[in-house]
Amino acid sequence: MILRNKIKKWKISKFLINNNYYFDRSKVLKHLPGYMLKEAFNKISRWKGYAKTPLISLNKLSNELKLGEIFYKDESKRFHLKSFKALGGAYAVEVISKKRKNIVVSSATAGNHGRSVAWGAQKLGLNCKIFVSQHVSKERVKSIEQFGAEIIRVKGNYEKSLGECKRQSKKNGWEIVQDVSTDNYKFVPQLTMAGYSMMIKETSVQTKKYITHIFLQAGVGGMAAGVVAGVAKYFKRIPKIIIVEPKHADCVLRSIKSKKKVKIKIKKESIMGGMSCNEMSLLPWKILRNTSNFCLSIGDNFVPNTVAMLAKKAFSDKKIIGGECAAPGIISLISACNNKFVRNKFDLNENSNVLLIGCEGDVDKVLYKKLLIKGSKN
Numbered sequence: 006m007i008l009r010n011k012i013k014k015w016k017i018s019k020f021l022i023n024n025n026y027y028f029d030r031s032k033v034l035k036h037l038p039g040y041m042l043k044e045a046f047n048k049i050s051r052w053k054g055y056a057k058t059p060l061i062s063l064n065k066l067s068n069e070l071k072l073g074e075i076f077y078k079d080e081s082k083r084f085h086l087k088s089f090k091a092l093g094g095a096y097a098v099e100v101i102s103k104k105r106k107n108i109v110v111s112s113a114t115a116g117n118h119g120r121s122v123a124w125g126a127q128k129l130g131l132n133c134k135i136f137v138s139q140h141v142s143k144e145r146v147k148s149i150e151q152f153g154a155e156i157i158r159v160k161g162n163y164e165k166s167l168g169e170c171k172r173q174s175k176k177n178g179w180e181i182v183q184d185v186s187t188d189n190y191k192f193v194p195q196l197t198m199a200g201y202s203m204m205i206k207e208t209s210v211q212t213k214k215y216i217t218h219i220f221l222q223a224g225v226g227g228m229a230a231g232v233v234a235g236v237a238k239y240f241k242r243i244p245k246i247i248i249v250e251p252k253h254a255d256c257v258l259r260s261i262k263s264k265k266k267v268k269i270k271i272k273k274e275s276i277m278g279g280m281s282c283n284e285m286s287l288l289p290w291k292i293l294r295n296t297s298n299f300c301l302s303i304g305d306n307f308v309p310n311t312v313a314m315l316a317k318k319a320f321s322d323k324k325i326i327g328g329e330c331a332a333p334g335i336i337s338l339i340s341a342c343n344n345k346f347v348r349n350k351f352d353l354n355e356n357s358n359v360l361l362i363g364c365e366g367d368v369d370k371v372l373y374k375k376l377l378i379k380g381s382k383n
């Protein structure tokens with residue numbers, strides 16, 4: 006009853022049905038080949054400290070929403086990085102280094118990808134240069150420096166930092182490790198997405214139940230596309246794929262609506278920082294334009310409540326540390342169930358087994374604390 010009262014007003018901002026939906030496993034695996042997924046799993050599962058992240062049942066929430074099961078993949082337990090991003094950048098560094106010890110790796114980043122690259126470089130004893138824009142917080146810079154990387158601050162926005170990273174890397178012979186793919190930069194982003202697909206490989210052996218729905222947070226779409234490739238390779242049945250974005254950064258939704266990759270203007274940065282992106286990466290676009298059934302967007306307003314409710318066992322028997330980007334899947338599922346039309350379209354019912362990705366833990370400790378305090382008040 007208390008849970009019902011807390012969540013009954015949660016709402017979707019925008020909702021889109023993808024009229025171009027068709028899920029063709031072989032087409033997905035043409036963009037992200039199965040052997041790359043297999044190799045990522047073989048290599049990463051041998052890293053020191055590797056363990057599958059927990060698949061937690063949100064049993065209190067599934068009772069409340071009258072659904073079969075809700076599984077929460079808890080990426081707060083992913084190595085030291087407390088985020089699925091550990092599977093991407095660090096893995097790409099390992100592959101491109103080809104066991105060389107004298108190379109320097111570089112990347113431009115707003116945070117978590119750079120941390121993963123820095124961690125990967127540190128594990129292998131490589132030098133690492135991370136370019137950040139003037140907007141990246143001191144807290145985030147510290148969390149990258151902690152892995153031994155040199156930070157280079159660039160005046161202007163993310164694009165400026167990427168430009169400077171490319172310029173200096175070319176001049177000095179550094180190896181760039183970006184997670185965004187373009188027409189002529191594909192291999193490294195493929196490696197990062199192959200790393201992310203591990204979440205599905207693990208899930209496939211953590212439950213015998215068929216997953217019917219997956220809610221996938223998106224920034225540039227790399228995580229979502231990596232998971233979709235994992236589904237194409239590892240799942241026997243194809244679940245419904247629902248893409249989730251912040252209200253003011255819905256570049257996937259708008260691209261799917263326009264049937265072409267569009268660049269948007271972000272009017273207001275979201276608190277879900279890693280997802281506040283204005284343009285999709287090219288390969289994820291090629292994968293998601295047909296394989297996502299639905300897109301939706303949500304505002305920031307329910308994020309603090311969700312963070313606090315995860316911590317206070319409102320959804321499950323277990324306490325869960327979930328940061329700002331872990332919340333959107335739960336918010337979207339609840340909001341979809343609150344809307345009869347959407348619930349019917351999604352075909353959410355007592356036979357549904359939903360997978361949510363708990364992308365990160367308290368990566369930004371200062372923000373996490375703030376959200377927890379705010380979300381505990383109301």
Ligand SMILES: Cc1ncc(COP(=O)(O)O)c(C=O)c1O
Nearest residue numbers: 222224225226227228279330364
């Ligand atoms: C912490 C974090 N950063 C970034 C992203 C976005 O990933 P991508 O840009 O690959 O879509 C997510 C999830 O969507 C996230 O949880």
